[in-house]
Amino acid sequence: MTNQHLTSHSVGETFEIAKKIANDLQGGEVIALNGELGSGKTTFVQGLAQSLKVDASYTVTSPTYTLIQSYPCHRFTLHHMDFYRLKSAQDAHTLGLEDYFKPNAICVIEWANLAQSFLPKDHLEIFFEWKSPTERLIFF
Numbered sequence: 568m569t570n571q572h573l574t575s576h577s578v579g580e581t582f583e584i585a586k587k588i589a590n591d592l593q594g595g596e597v598i599a600l601n602g603e604l605g606s607g608k609t610t611f612v613q614g615l616a617q618s619l620k621v622d623a624s625y626t627v628t629s630p631t632y633t634l635i636q637s638y639p640c641h642r643f644t645l646h647h648m649d650f651y652r653l654k655s656a657q658d659a660h661t662l663g664l665e666d667y668f669k670p671n672a673i674c675v676i677e678w679a680n681l682a683q684s685f686l687p688k689d690h691l692e693i694f695f696e697w698k699s700p701t702e703r704l705i706f707f
């Protein structure tokens with residue numbers, strides 16, 4: 568995937584960007600989401616979940632306290648992690664979170680930069696920047 572800088576002007580546009588990425592997923596991808604509080608990471612995961620046909624009865628929110636939430640979807644299992652409360656990459660290993668890196672799964676990780684060395688060498692990095700109440704810069 569080539570480097571891109573996109574401006575989203577609404578939640579709907581962030582969903583569209585997530586959809587483009589969802590359409591390219593083969594299974595086994597790890598996607599690191601980085602950006603300040605409220606920059607749109609969870610909103611992006613909600614868009615991914617919708618595009619991957621996660622059942623609408625699931626509510627996708629930041630799994631800040633549970634660290635991980637898994638959603639069955641049409642082609643894969645979507646694992647949504649949030650490292651905001653993680654102290655170190657070692658903690659992620661101790662918790663065995665790498666067991667979720669499977670060919671039939673997509674792992675999407677908010678605040679992945681807090682445990683950068685835990686990430687597999689091959690992963691997609693997406694950055695989110697707050698520009699205005701409705702605008703977010705999304706680059707990868």
Ligand SMILES: Nc1ncnc2c1ncn2[C@@H]1O[C@H](COP(=O)(O)OP(=O)(O)OP(=O)(O)O)[C@@H](O)[C@H]1O
Pocket residue numbers: 575576577578580581602603604605606607608609610611629677695700701702703
């Ligand atoms: N263009 C946009 N794209 C995404 N979210 C937007 C946009 N415009 C406004 N928003 C709002 O910004 C907020 C983004 O919150 P979100 O929970 O996705 O951020 P987050 O990066 O996951 O934060 P946290 O680090 O606290 O988990 C939502 O309330 C959403 O409605």
Ligand SMILES: [Mg+2]
Pocket residue numbers: 608609610628629677
């Ligand atoms: Mg979030």
